[in-house]
Amino acid sequence: MTVDYREARPRHAAAPQPEALGDRIARPRRRAGSEQLVALIGLILFALYSVAPIWWLIVNATKDRRDLYNSNGLWFADFNLWSNLESLATYQDGIFFRWVLNTVLYAGVGAAVCTLISIAVGYSLSKFSYRGRGVGLGIVVGSFLIPSTLITLPLFLLFSQLGIVDTMWAVLIPFFVSPFGAYLAKVYVDGSIPDELLEAARIDGASEWRIFFTIVLPMMRTGAATVFILLFVANWNNFFLPLTMLRGSDKWTLAVGLYSWFVNRSDSVVDLTALTITGALISVIPLAIMMISMQRYWKTGVTLGAIK
Numbered sequence: 001m002t003v004d005y006r007e008a009r010p011r012h013a014a015a016p017q018p019e020a021l022g023d024r025i026a027r028p029r030r031r032a033g034s035e036q037l038v039a040l041i042g043l044i045l046f047a048l049y050s051v052a053p054i055w056w057l058i059v060n061a062t063k064d065r066r067d068l069y070n071s072n073g074l075w076f077a078d079f080n081l082w083s084n085l086e087s088l089a090t091y092q093d094g095i096f097f098r099w100v101l102n103t104v105l106y107a108g109v110g111a112a113v114c115t116l117i118s119i120a121v122g123y124s125l126s127k128f129s130y131r132g133r134g135v136g137l138g139i140v141v142g143s144f145l146i147p148s149t150l151i152t153l154p155l156f157l158l159f160s161q162l163g164i165v166d167t168m169w170a171v172l173i174p175f176f177v178s179p180f181g182a183y184l185a186k187v188y189v190d191g192s193i194p195d196e197l198l199e200a201a202r203i204d205g206a207s208e209w210r211i212f213f214t215i216v217l218p219m220m221r222t223g224a225a226t227v228f229i230l231l232f233v234a235n236w237n238n239f240f241l242p243l244t245m246l247r248g249s250d251k252w253t254l255a256v257g258l259y260s261w262f263v264n265r266s267d268s269v270v271d272l273t274a275l276t277i278t279g280a281l282i283s284v285i286p287l288a289i290m291m292i293s294m295q296r297y298w299k300t301g302v303t304l305g306a307i308k
Contacts, residue, residue: 057281065271084278091270096279098250099257103236104286105168106253110175111231118178118227122185123216127198137186143179149240156244170245171253175235181227188223189216225297232290254283 059076060068061084067077088096125137159170193216201211217224239255246252249260258279265272 054284057277057284061274061278061281063274065274068273068277080274081278084274087270088275088278088282091275092249095249096257096275096282099252099254100283100286102168102251103253103255103283106171106175106238106242107232107235110172110235111228113176114178114181114231115224115228117176118181118185118231119189119217119220119224120212121182122187122189123193123212125182125186126189127193127195137183140179140182140186144183148174148238152241152244155241159245165245166247166251168251171242174241175231175238178227178231181231184227184230185220185223188220188226192219192223221297225294229290229294233287236287254279258283 056073059074062079062081063071063077064080064083067080071077121140125133125140155170155174156165159165159173164170164173197215198211201215206214237255238253239259242253242256243259246256249257252260258276261272261279262276265276
């Protein structure tokens with residue numbers, strides 16, 4: 001019996017035609033293009049959502065009382081920005097700019113001191129071994145999980161006994177401590193300060209204070225900038241603590257002062273609604289300046305990480 005070996009050979013699949021191969025390549029490209037389009041639309045919507053409040057402030061800061069209630073809230077009417085700024089500077093003897101200085105003091109000094117303390121605490125939790133370090137870290141983590149508003153009343157009672165209510169210290173002292181800032185500083189120290197460098201400095205005879213101020217702090221610029229800007233923004237926008245601790249309007253922050261204008265807008269012959277909106281727009285400018293000025297520290301940190 002003869003066997004046809006040609007029939008036993010495995011039949012190979014036919015080579016794909018050029019048209020079919022082109023469709024297979026084009027299909028992932030079309031899918032990637034549609035995904036990029038969806039992502040682009042999402043980013044545009046997110047950008048509009050983020051910019052919309054600022055746009056609303058800019059538009060309505062240029063209006064008077066009549067246009068605020070009778071015109072489109074997202075577009076301009078008669079331009080009255082300069083008159084609003086003039087009223088803002090003269091109302092109650094220019095107390096608005098006193099609020100600006102108070103807020104800069106509370107937010108700036110509080111954030112600067114708290115950043116230094118947070119880095120010191122984070123450095124000790126990260127690089128030193130001592131009894132109770134784990135418990136201390138647990139207390140730090142548990143502390144920043146507690147809302148700050150819950151401890152405002154106990155602080156008020158404590159400061160009342162100390163006699164510092166209605167002073168700047170009643171606001172600054174709580175701003176000097178931030179458990180979240182300490183934990184964030186610890187995370188940065190873990191990733192940016194090598195143990196070998198610290199041991200080499202100790203072998204060379206450097207004291208712990210010198211190591212901290214000449215080695216740790218310069219290497220923590222990016223982390224310190226991040227902690228500082230987060231604390232500065234949080235202090236700048238803090239409302240409940242100054243509202244509880246401060247009585248005299250000459251010590252108020254911008255948030256408390258603008259809130260008082262908005263609450264009493266119907267009891268004044270002056271258009272306090274327009275002044276409140278204009279003041280809110282002015283209060284955004286220092287935050288924008290702070291964010292822009294701190295960008296160079298983040299860029300420097302990213303560049304150093306890339307070089308290493």
